[in-house]
Amino acid sequence: MAKEISNAVIRRLPRYYRYLDELLENGTDRISSGDLSKSMHITASQIRQDLNNFGGFGQQGYGYNVQYLHDEIGKILGVDKVHNMIVIGMGNLGQAISRYAHFENLGVKMVGFFDVNPRLKDNLIRDIPIRMMDELPSFLKSQRVDMAALTIPRSHAAEVADQLISLGIKGIWNFALVDLEVPDDVVIQNVHLSDSLMELSYNYRMKQISDEK
């Protein structure tokens, strides 16, 4: 793992993990790079090249052992670690993220929920009370927190991100409608649902136009 791995490969790994997880669920215990290629729409040579970044996992003429490949990619992705995450913003999206139990299978544990709305105070989400934002500094002192999900309006996102970073948070999962500037030692991952929806609408409309021709 000393080798520098390109972002493109890293971005494909969760997808491999997802496919392998599905294969396991369907009881498939072995798959050729050709079959994996067909179902994932990635060339077999790309797959071999990707997996070689991590020492490869295949055996000539046998294909990949699904369970082994699944677990090894999982380790690379860190699903066997536990990263503690807090969620800032208990609107609908924040609550959805907070309640999604599957994230724990991926090594991310939701340990705290924060909002500014006093009516939400002490409401329980997965047995954890929603806290007010002014409790954030003392909470972060009393508990190891690695990352924070930001599900708040754009207007407050930069300010809250700065606060989180000043309190030592090094990873931000940003759902706010804005690209945040963060220092070099902080990792940020954006989920811009609006961008995704606009891309869908655009492609939908273009397809309609081209199909009418």
Add this chain to the structure above:
Amino acid sequence: MAKEISNAVIRRLPRYYRYLDELLENGTDRISSGDLSKSMHITASQIRQDLNNFGGFGQQGYGYNVQYLHDEIGKILGVDKVHNMIVIGMGNLGQAISRYAHFENLGVKMVGFFDVNPRLKDNLIRDIPIRMMDELPSFLKSQRVDMAALTIPRSHAAEVADQLISLGIKGIWNFALVDLEVPDDVVIQNVHLSDSLMELSYNYRMKQISDEK
């Protein structure tokens, strides 16, 4: 617009739209490609090249008129159109998507909500009752629906997507943890939150390791 526009450009357009929207909110009415470049971390020449795909919008020595550029990109993205969308799966994420009023500003109107859980039947979301899945065919006959958001478990996603497509839906916003196979005349856009979270964890962990060195 007859010209073929690359997916990479299309994928950047919502981001331009978002930045311009923010500039408008801050009262900025004019911006140079240099300043836009700095705030978006895209080279000025890339910006000029991107916007030239649509006839360009800049004036030498004046920069871009923010309102005009915003509105024109909005038109390209179709935010001035109305696309009707239904949401399948009224769990936390489905409800979050359904209640997010901002999507209407982007030209997408939520017109129907569906689930299989009878306890949710007739609960109102934005004054629209949640319907049961067996009402889907008659609903789609009585009402124009362009696209569907899928916020259901992976195990049912393929089957429900097939049903939607057979009933005439041509655009799918897929949040299920699986890549769906769709016919050529159907547009699909995936939001894989788990992939995004795994990428964040991985990058977070790598950064921690490299910072410890």
